Amino acid sequence: MSFLKDIIPPPGIVRLLAVSNLAKTCAHGVLMSISVLYFTRVVAIPAERVGLALTLGAAIGVLSSVPAGRLADVRGPRPVTVTLMVALGVAACGYALVDGFFGLVAATAVVLGIESAAHAARGSLLAGLLPSAERARALAFMRATANVGVSLGAVAGGLGLLMDTKAGYIGLILAAGALFVVSGLAFLRVPSVPAAPKAAAGPKLPVLRDRAFAAVSLVNAVLVMSDALLVVAMPIWISEHTSAPPAFFTVMLLVNTAAVILLQVRVSKGADDVPGGTKAWWRSGIVLAGCCVLFAVSEGQAVWLACAALLAGTLVHVLGEMLHSAGAWSLSYGLAPEHAHGQYQGLFEMSTKLGTTVAPLAITLVLVGLGGWGWVVCAAVFLAAGQAALPVVRWAERTRAEPVLETSNSES
Known part of the structure; x- marks a missing residue:
């Protein structure tokens, strides 16, 4: 129970x-x-x-x-x-x-x-x-x-x-x-x-001047690109670079979906504040880099070994995906002023859409152009993004300042 x-x-x-x-x-x-x-x-x-x-x-x-x-x-x-x-x-x-x-x-x-x-x-x-x-x-x-x-x-x-x-x-x-x-x-x-x-003074859209939060959102855009590793890149990789049957992609999708349903809440424990969210992103970058290595290992192997590497990579990938999601929720809310959650969530949503829009083309071009070495490039990018989360979030925390708010809100 x-x-x-x-x-x-x-x-x-x-x-x-x-x-x-x-x-x-x-x-x-x-x-x-x-x-x-x-x-x-x-x-x-x-x-x-x-x-x-x-x-x-x-x-x-x-x-x-x-x-x-x-x-x-x-x-x-x-x-x-x-x-x-x-x-x-x-x-x-x-x-x-x-x-x-x-x-x-x-x-x-x-x-x-x-x-x-x-x-x-x-x-x-x-x-x-x-x-x-x-x-x-x-x-x-x-x-x-x-x-x-x-x-x-x-x-x-x-x-x-x-x-x-x-x-x-x-x-x-x-x-x-x-x-x-x-x-x-x-x-x-x-x-x-x-x-x-509303703030008694200052711009109506402070999020557009918040460079530190924009940097956090940029890290989010990079980490969210990991979704395309499985959904977009994997069918091409399996069919062109491994001996695994194309239908094995369906197994990978089912494993991913089941893991999120069963484990997302458990993985999110400890990531309910800004320090916890930052640590989740740091771990996510490392884990996503690891899944790229496992996917690369599947190239040129016997069928059973290719399937084993792909399945292991899927399990590691979904862990990185869940860690990113847990950190994203904590950071997007924890770094936003209480009077401006909507616009801050709006910018964070833009970064998510940017990552998911760019990822299919970028990751496909890297893997098609570089083959197995493309996974090394992807691993380096995710690892760098996860490591960047630490100084970027510290910057954002240093620049948080509570505005002076009006006692009444005529716009409500």
Whole structure:
């Protein structure tokens, strides 16, 4: 029973947040599993142009996060979050209306722009709902739930792929939109959080002048690129550089998903404040460098040895991934002023999107161009990022200063 406490969210606010996240990530799983085939087979957009459109749309969309976080801070995060999540559901349904390349760019920019805005607003809401000592554990439950949601969504999307009809694809797109709406409406069940007191003096967007926090966010952008090691690079690596069967990639994904569901909360223990989060990032860099070495060892080996190295690398990789996530939650909240959580979460979200957008192309080019030595380059990058976390976070801590706040907030 004690083990279940690390898997099932406790009743109350944390469980409501996890349910909301389950609906949201289930919608993501549906869209991730069907989007490329829908746009290539039904809308008849060439595959390479689909990838370009999704990248361009993502690059445009992330610009909304900081302004939306500011809006959540000054107007109150719950109504802003609910409104944006409902808008996200409506916008996602717009994918069914796309009829060409430019329409896909526009739809993706709108959807991801609203999603980035909603994530920043939700960050402000979580800061108001959860005491600082409880945030890391609550967010660990949310990440574990997210893996369940993505898996369920992918299964539903897979059923749609079996049907392979326009009506089936559109039905799944509309279902994903409805799940986003459900995710947003779930926040109506949590207590309202008042608007944050505004600073009596200083810029309205202090996060844009906070170079130390920007440096922390840059470290985050590098460490979050580790996701692409498994999802993007591994299918190419297995098929072109190892004797392992291509289907072994599915085993690796299942191991990754199961590990996050079962162990994320446990791994996050001790990372519930800034020192703990910093240590988690430092360890993450070392562990991710280790997984790169194990993946490199799989090249040119017998089938059983290649599979063993890949499986070991997967286990080490998911540990590094979980350590990064635990540290990210603690640092993004712990280094943000209490009156500006929304905009700080917005900038941190931008760094995450930057890393996930750049990673597929960067890591693929390194591995294709350098082969096994590409893993050495990746290991060095992750190791350097983890080591950089220590001085960068110390810099950020030295530059934290509590502003003078107004006694009343007319903007609320």
